[in-house]
Amino acid sequence: MIAQGTPAEIMRGETLEMIYGIPMGILPHPAGAAPVSFVY
Numbered sequence: 001m002i003a004q005g006t007p008a009e010i011m012r013g014e015t016l017e018m019i020y021g022i023p024m025g026i027l028p029h030p031a032g033a034a035p036v037s038f039v040y
Helices: 013-020
Strands: 024-027 036-039
Touching: 013 024
Parallel strands: none
Antiparallel strands: 024 036
């Protein structure tokens, strides 16, 4: 297991960078649903 936690805890830039090995950011979804991740 690479990361453990709730979806909200895992959907953080620092956690995603640790998982994927590249700088990641998070934006709120325009429709208000789940957050959207992106690569810097």
